[in-house]
Amino acid sequence: MKFGGTSVADAEAISRMINIVESKLDKNPIIVVSAMAKVTDLLYQIADAAEQKDEATARALVSDLRNRHTTVINGLIPDGPEREKALEEVYRICHNLEVFVEAVCTLGELTPRSKATIISNGERLSSVVICYAMRQRGINVGFSDARKMIIVTGDKLKGEPDMEAIQELVPKKIALRTDAGYPVVITQGFIATTPEGDAAVLGRGGSDYTASLIGMAMNAETIEIWTDVDGVKTADPRRVANTHSIERIAFEEAAEMAHFGAKVLHPLTIAPAVEKNIPVKVLNSMNPTSPGTIILQSDQIEEGAKSISFKEKILMLNIFSPKMIDVSGFLQRVFQIFAKHNVSVDLISTSEANISITMDAGQDLTQVVEELSEFAEVRVFDDKSQVSIIGKNVANQRGLLRWALASLNNVTVYMISQGASSVNISFVVDRENLDEVLQEMHNILFEY
Numbered sequence: 001m002k003f004g005g006t007s008v009a010d011a012e013a014i015s016r017m018i019n020i021v022e023s024k025l026d027k028n029p030i031i032v033v034s035a036m037a038k039v040t041d042l043l044y045q046i047a048d049a050a051e052q053k054d055e056a057t058a059r060a061l062v063s064d065l066r067n068r069h070t071t072v073i074n075g076l077i078p079d080g081p082e083r084e085k086a087l088e089e090v091y092r093i094c095h096n097l098e099v100f101v102e103a104v105c106t107l108g109e110l111t112p113r114s115k116a117t118i119i120s121n122g123e124r125l126s127s128v129v130i131c132y133a134m135r136q137r138g139i140n141v142g143f144s145d146a147r148k149m150i151i152v153t154g155d156k157l158k159g160e161p162d163m164e165a166i167q168e169l170v171p172k173k174i175a176l177r178t179d180a181g182y183p184v185v186i187t188q189g190f191i192a193t194t195p196e197g198d199a200a201v202l203g204r205g206g207s208d209y210t211a212s213l214i215g216m217a218m219n220a221e222t223i224e225i226w227t228d229v230d231g232v233k234t235a236d237p238r239r240v241a242n243t244h245s246i247e248r249i250a251f252e253e254a255a256e257m258a259h260f261g262a263k264v265l266h267p268l269t270i271a272p273a274v275e276k277n278i279p280v281k282v283l284n285s286m287n288p289t290s291p292g293t294i295i296l297q298s299d300q301i302e303e304g305a306k307s308i309s310f311k312e313k314i315l316m317l318n319i320f321s322p323k324m325i326d327v328s329g330f331l332q333r334v335f336q337i338f339a340k341h342n343v344s345v346d347l348i349s350t351s352e353a354n355i356s357i358t359m360d361a362g363q364d365l366t367q368v369v370e371e372l373s374e375f376a377e378v379r380v381f382d383d384k385s386q387v388s389i390i391g392k393n394v395a396n397q398r399g400l401l402r403w404a405l406a407s408l409n410n411v412t413v414y415m416i417s418q419g420a421s422s423v424n425i426s427f428v429v430d431r432e433n434l435d436e437v438l439q440e441m442h443n444i445l446f447e448y
Contacts, residue, residue: 002211007285009037011075035122051110066094086132123188142182158203170217208266216272231293305391313361321376407441
């Protein structure tokens with residue numbers, strides 16, 4: 001059971017979360033918690049202040065961090081031993097953080113390891129608060145440190161899970177708690193450790209990923225992702241009116257939705273669940289009676305469009321060269337340049353002498369464009385958005401493309417891409433037209 005930041009945002013939210021856990025005690029749940037809402041943002045601010053040697057600001061932000069958690073403790077846990085233990089642990093973590101940040105300020109260098117150390121404190125604090133609150137409510141919960149279970153390699157700020165190590169360590173560490181008589185175990189999402197013992201994290205939104213990795217390693221019956229919406233929607237309800245919750249979707253559909261912009265799930269969440277064929281449920285901690293959405297194997301899911309996802313800020317490159325006509329190896333040459341400069345791409349469309357490629361905005365394309373321009377004409381289109389229709393065998397649905405194109409009558413379409421998996425059809429439009437396209441496409445596909 002993973003509870004996101006909004007599900008543990010304050011004393012009231014944590015109390016609701018504990019009620020949900022109490023209803024599942026017969027399942028011996030493993031609880032994975034995120035930092036409280038906006039706390040990770042605060043920790044990034046502390047890291048930035050430390051990097052700028054602004055010790056006064058960093059110290060003030062750490063004080064804000066401590067006060068926020070002590071306020072929640074005082075509003076959540078009645079006066080007594082559990083409150084005192086929670087307060088003592090929060091003060092200890094915040095004191096150690098303050099000392100660490102002062103050292104970074106003195107050195108004047110914020111390494112990835114140091115940044116990971118700072119931003120990992122949100123989950124450490126929330127898990128302490130929730131653990132003692134659960135114990136005060138009479139739940140016999142054991143505490144397990146995710147940093148001793150989730151081992152990652154590579155980038156310390158976006159680690160790559162070591163699946164072999166995780167599948168070996170998780171059952172052992174969880175068993176230490178259950179064998180000690182704790183039927184419920186709480187741990188942290190997002191945070192991890194390298195094989196050398198350095199601090200690392202899975203990247204923003206990584207708590208979903210942690211839950212899926214632990215579920216895989218434990219051969220869980222179900223992985224539950226508790227958030228603040230009634231499951232996966234037919235579109236982002238913050239941008240589109242009259243959206244509907246989806247009862248069931250396939251693993252492949254969920255993965256495409258996450259990759260192409262859906263905010264409910266971390267893009268990498270699905271892979272470990274697929275590995276062990278573990279159902280994933282997306283549920284609402286603010287409305288726990290809602291059935292939410294269950295994610296299953298494709299053969300248990302009906303065909304057709306399920307959702308519209310989008311990426312609001314993308315770039316599109318058009319690469320033109322007569323030299324690619326009837327010449328083998330041209331595409332390889334192009335994509336070697338993208339790989340060389342660590343630029344990841346999303347959509348690809350080719351014709352006899354053109355290649356169109358999209359990628360997330362914010363990536364530095366200077367060197368890519370420079371090298372491509374040595375043998376091709378390159379144009380960069382910015383301020384574009386991508387809209388994707390997601391669904392099982394969606395590309396094979398008669399009439400669907402005609403309906404989708406009807407919603408694009410009044411806008412310029414720069415690119416159309418049909419996924420080889422037949423799970424998505426994507427369109428590139430001007431960003432200024434995004435909301436109009438989303439609403440009209442949703443109306444046509446899910447309302448008419």
